[in-house]
Amino acid sequence: MADAITPRSQDFAQWYNEIVRRAELADYTPVRGCMVIRPYGYALWENIQAALDRRFKETGHQNAYFPLFIPYSFIQKESEHIEGFSPQLAVVTHGGGEKLEEPLVVRPTSETIIGHLYAKWINSYRDLPLLINQWANVVRWEKATRPFLRTLEFLWQEGHTAHRTEKDAREETLKILELYRAFAEEDVCLSVLAGRKSESEKFAGAVETYAIEAMMPDGKALQSGTSHFLGQNFAKAFDIKFLDEDNVEKYVWTTSWGVSHRIVGGLIMQHGDDNGLVLPPQVAPYQVVVVPIIYDQTKAQVLEAAEKLTAMLKGASAFGEPLRVHADLDDTSSPGFKFSKWELKGVPVRLEIGPKDLAASQVMSVARDNRAKQPLKFDLGTGAFEHEKLEGILKGVHQRLKERAGEEMRSRLIETADFGEFKEIVAGKGFAVAGWDGTAETEAAVKEQTSATVRVLKSEVSSGKVTCVFSGRPAQYIAYWGQSY
Amino acid sequence: MADAITPRSQDFAQWYNEIVRRAELADYTPVRGCMVIRPYGYALWENIQAALDRRFKETGHQNAYFPLFIPYSFIQKESEHIEGFSPQLAVVTHGGGEKLEEPLVVRPTSETIIGHLYAKWINSYRDLPLLINQWANVVRWEKATRPFLRTLEFLWQEGHTAHRTEKDAREETLKILELYRAFAEEDVCLSVLAGRKSESEKFAGAVETYAIEAMMPDGKALQSGTSHFLGQNFAKAFDIKFLDEDNVEKYVWTTSWGVSHRIVGGLIMQHGDDNGLVLPPQVAPYQVVVVPIIYDQTKAQVLEAAEKLTAMLKGASAFGEPLRVHADLDDTSSPGFKFSKWELKGVPVRLEIGPKDLAASQVMSVARDNRAKQPLKFDLGTGAFEHEKLEGILKGVHQRLKERAGEEMRSRLIETADFGEFKEIVAGKGFAVAGWDGTAETEAAVKEQTSATVRVLKSEVSSGKVTCVFSGRPAQYIAYWGQSY
Numbered sequence: 014m015a016d017a018i019t020p021r022s023q024d025f026a027q028w029y030n031e032i033v034r035r036a037e038l039a040d041y042t043p044v045r046g047c048m049v050i051r052p053y054g055y056a057l058w059e060n061i062q063a064a065l066d067r068r069f070k071e072t073g074h075q076n077a078y079f080p081l082f083i084p085y086s087f088i089q090k091e092s093e094h095i096e097g098f099s100p101q102l103a104v105v106t107h108g109g110g111e112k113l114e115e116p117l118v119v120r121p122t123s124e125t126i127i128g129h130l131y132a133k134w135i136n137s138y139r140d141l142p143l144l145i146n147q148w149a150n151v152v153r154w155e156k157a158t159r160p161f162l163r164t165l166e167f168l169w170q171e172g173h174t175a176h177r178t179e180k181d182a183r184e185e186t187l188k189i190l191e192l193y194r195a196f197a198e199e200d201v202c203l204s205v206l207a208g209r210k211s212e213s214e215k216f217a218g219a220v221e222t223y224a225i226e227a228m229m230p231d232g233k234a235l236q237s238g239t240s241h242f243l244g245q246n247f248a249k250a251f252d253i254k255f256l257d258e259d260n261v262e263k264y265v266w267t268t269s270w271g272v273s274h275r276i277v278g279g280l281i282m283q284h285g286d287d288n289g290l291v292l293p294p295q296v297a298p299y300q301v302v303v304v305p306i307i308y309d310q311t312k313a314q315v316l317e318a319a320e321k322l323t324a325m326l327k328g329a330s331a332f333g334e335p336l337r338v339h340a341d342l343d344d345t346s347s348p349g350f351k352f353s354k355w356e357l358k359g360v361p362v363r364l365e366i367g368p369k370d371l372a373a374s375q376v377m378s379v380a381r382d383n384r385a386k387q388p389l390k391f392d393l394g395t396g397a398f399e400h401e402k403l404e405g406i407l408k409g410v411h412q413r414l415k416e417r418a419g420e421e422m423r424s425r426l427i428e429t430a431d432f433g434e435f436k437e438i439v440a441g442k443g444f445a446v447a448g449w450d451g452t453a454e455t456e457a458a459v460k461e462q463t464s465a466t467v468r469v470l471k472s473e474v475s476s477g478k479v480t481c482v483f484s485g486r487p488a489q490y491i492a493y494w495g496q497s498y
Numbered sequence: 499m500a501d502a503i504t505p506r507s508q509d510f511a512q513w514y515n516e517i518v519r520r521a522e523l524a525d526y527t528p529v530r531g532c533m534v535i536r537p538y539g540y541a542l543w544e545n546i547q548a549a550l551d552r553r554f555k556e557t558g559h560q561n562a563y564f565p566l567f568i569p570y571s572f573i574q575k576e577s578e579h580i581e582g583f584s585p586q587l588a589v590v591t592h593g594g595g596e597k598l599e600e601p602l603v604v605r606p607t608s609e610t611i612i613g614h615l616y617a618k619w620i621n622s623y624r625d626l627p628l629l630i631n632q633w634a635n636v637v638r639w640e641k642a643t644r645p646f647l648r649t650l651e652f653l654w655q656e657g658h659t660a661h662r663t664e665k666d667a668r669e670e671t672l673k674i675l676e677l678y679r680a681f682a683e684e685d686v687c688l689s690v691l692a693g694r695k696s697e698s699e700k701f702a703g704a705v706e707t708y709a710i711e712a713m714m715p716d717g718k719a720l721q722s723g724t725s726h727f728l729g730q731n732f733a734k735a736f737d738i739k740f741l742d743e744d745n746v747e748k749y750v751w752t753t754s755w756g757v758s759h760r761i762v763g764g765l766i767m768q769h770g771d772d773n774g775l776v777l778p779p780q781v782a783p784y785q786v787v788v789v790p791i792i793y794d795q796t797k798a799q800v801l802e803a804a805e806k807l808t809a810m811l812k813g814a815s816a817f818g819e820p821l822r823v824h825a826d827l828d829d830t831s832s833p834g835f836k837f838s839k840w841e842l843k844g845v846p847v848r849l850e851i852g853p854k855d856l857a858a859s860q861v862m863s864v865a866r867d868n869r870a871k872q873p874l875k876f877d878l879g880t881g882a883f884e885h886e887k888l889e890g891i892l893k894g895v896h897q898r899l900k901e902r903a904g905e906e907m908r909s910r911l912i913e914t915a916d917f918g919e920f921k922e923i924v925a926g927k928g929f930a931v932a933g934w935d936g937t938a939e940t941e942a943a944v945k946e947q948t949s950a951t952v953r954v955l956k957s958e959v960s961s962g963k964v965t966c967v968f969s970g971r972p973a974q975y976i977a978y979w980g981q982s983y
Contacts, residue, residue: 040615040618043611044602047566050562054562056561058563076541077539077540078540078543079534080534081604082651084529101594102592103602104593105589105590105591106590106591108587109586109587110585110587129527133525150634166567168563
């Protein structure tokens with residue numbers, strides 16, 4: 014705790030790595046590219062999971078658990094799928110001391126094994142839609158890795174649904190895209206662009222891929238969730254058929270969609286500051302930390318008051334859930350040390366309680382994001398406390414984080430029709446909003462010259478009046494362009 | 499649904515397999531020994547997880563997530579550990595298209611990788627105790643497998659704690675044993691014996707292993723949770739040291755402990771009957787199912803009443819949590835078909851609502867375990883309903899399941915000093931309570947002749963008056979003996 018944190022403005026990447034380690038969110042392990050998520054980071058992930066899971070269940074999805082291992086031959090059944098994933102596979106060749114007849118792949122995603130099982134389970138139109146989600150670990154053999162953002166093994170959820178008609182499956186794809194947008198904006202205070210990806214950025218095996226893309230303070234995009242319309246590609250590869258009401262056997266239409274612990278990386282980058290993490294109250298492991306201000310003469314009374322306050326707060330609620338509160342009663346470190354510690358850890362609201370507060374029957378609240386102070390009445394005798402005011406402060410932090418993310422995004426979406434300006438924009442200013450002729454050649458050339466790609470499509474162009482920012486040909490789309498993580 | 503279920507008394511193993519498949523708890527997959535947990539089975543597991551997780555958090559444990567892969571060399575560092583686990587390992591030899599320099603093991607358990615990280619994190623006595631739990635998938639290459647009971651990949655929680663003194667670590671080991679006992683008996687209504695295992699049944703690398711053992715209807719033991727005192731074995735293998743208050747560097751003392759989805763198999767076997775599952779209300783995916791009794795003339799009113807009842811119940815609670823209720827409003831199948839379906843799925847209480855019930859302003863409750871019927875007042879106009887009575891019925895089911903399990907266990911613990919009788923007991927009657935001379939030779943010989951082993955030790959014998967049921971020598975322990983899953 015002694016060394017100062019590298020300022021965010023000075024070296025963003027270094028700042029990120031320091032925050033992850035020093036706030037004890039995660040640590041490196043001796044397994045290349047695999048991190049350990051420490052208790053504080055995992056509590057954050059658990060709250061994120063709960064927020065997403067609630068949204069899945071409200072929309073009729075159920076959780077299940079499919080095998081970690083997938084027979085190698087399964088991965089090969091969908092031709093684009095194997096092409097996309099084969100360079101990334103971890104392969105189990107030996108089990109129980111013997112060489113396996115067929116190697117097993119550690120799942121990089123589960124469309125194939127789930128496709129096989131859906132073919133068993135789905136017989137009639139009455140079995141549709143089938144709406145299943147899985148919380149799981151997956152493995153993709155990545156070269157360069159960074160905690161939360163890109164790791165060999167990662168935790169995620171993957172939804173897999175099967176539908177009777179193309180229309181139903183397309184609706185599901187977009188329903189989930191909207192669910193992800195609402196989750197990102199409302200639960201974790203990220204501002205995102207939601208839309209369709211270009212062909213080159215599509216999931217291997219999908220007909221169309223949609224994504225939510227957040228913009229990080231360095232101007233780069235963080236793909237934070239994807240929703241794929243898979244058409245009948247996997248249905249045909251795995252023979253998922255049903256007898257429809259008209260007595261005709263048909264292939265189902267499927268979708269898949271996922272959000273990973275990468276979103277934790279997004280939170281850190283979006284909201285953090287030079288003092289450390291700033292966590293959105295709805296998902297923070299601790300929403301409130303109680304810090305007694307201890308002097309020798311009044312130590313006993315102040316500690317007693319802090320304990321009473323904490324016990325009382327543990328019975329309170331915020332955002333419709335039990336309030337998550339922690340008391341730092343350690344009497345060997347100074348208040349200043351503790352303030353820094355809990356600022357580093359991003360706790361949204363600190364409640365200070367010292368002898369002067371006790372005398373005034375109050376505690377002092379300090380908001381993490383803007384350090385705004387506000388006293389709250391606390392009567393030690395009766396236990397009376399201004400709960401609603403505290404909840405209001407927490408909501409205020411949440412709202413400000415959300416608004417700031419929105420403002421930053423809006424101010425950094427920059428329209429341009431000039432490729433010189435385009436290059437400057439995507440080099441750190443933000444996302445360029447610009448015409449694209451829709452060809453893979455243009456996207457590849459732009460990527461080579463600027464490292465930027467189409468993040469999502471903004472709209473189709475039918476007028477012929479917009480030109481491609483790179484080729485000058487008529488634009489087929491207006492796209493959001495940016496460099497990405 | 500058409501074929502009758504094999505009666506439990508006729509073929510217990512076949513009954514079990516049918517129930518698992520037909521109640522849609524789990525299914526086989528093309529990956530040998532790996533099952534898929536279907537939504538109904540996974541919802542049951544989620545409730546079991548929540549019940550255990552609450553107990554862990556109440557006792558100061560935090561969750562974290564460690565890597566799936568462990569370097570092969572790590573597994574070898576603790577000599578007993580590698581000896582025990584090497585025949586069961588799944589090994590990743592290739593990643594990203596290349597052969598790995600060092601193979602990676604898919605974790606069979608995580609003492610080694612966690613030991614390595616604890617050595618990084620623990621420096622001072624102030625860092626102790628470190629109380630961490632992980633919910634994860636693990637892989638052990640088993641030959642014979644059965645859904646939930648023994649699978650190559652399984653879901654579990656593994657706790658790993660580090661302590662300053664031997665006393666602290668021993669206390670933790672026993673605290674968790676007691677936590678597991680309370681969980682098994684109170685949350686999932688299994689009656690268990692809790693105690694120390696013999697040397698031969700110890701975890702590979704432990705100083706002492708404790709377990710909870712349930713008795714299944716076929717008289718066999720189901721080891722349902724284990725708690726290991728690891729001494730300083732892993733501390734020394736992974737160099738986990740701390741500077742104590744006396745300024746002396748010391749090795750920590752560690753424990754580990756786990757419960758897996760095997761407990762789901764225990765629930766099925768313990769409580770089920772010839773009609774299917776019987777689920778303990780505290781963990782049942784649906785605690786209540788609403789079944790309208792539909793006739794053509796009164797269909798509209800009855801469906802409307804069932805919907806109102808369901809909506810109202812969804813706002814109610816049971817066992818301090820929101821009530822989990824499902825309505826089966828399908829109007830194409832008969833009430834009898836639905837009764838069978840939800841009995842198969844083990845829903846603790848069925849609420850029937852038909853035209854006669856409507857006329858009498860009531861619904862009829864039927865308990866799953868004993869089919870006891872009890873009318874509950876339900877006023878369609880005002881929505882008034884006898885909530886407390888319903889909760890009482892749910893609690894009654896829970897209590898009866900718990901008591902029955904306890905009675906069955908007690909009636910099948912049979913004391914004997916005669917090896918002829920011993921053989922009969924462990925061949926299906928239950929557990930033999932008998933003297934053991936404490937030698938590995940005796941335990942091995944008994945196992946060879948009867949397939950039974952010491953499940954847990956009941957007590958030490960100091961008097962010299964008890965003799966070993968097999969060798970006739972003075973007994974060192976009185977033990978519970980039984981065949982096991």
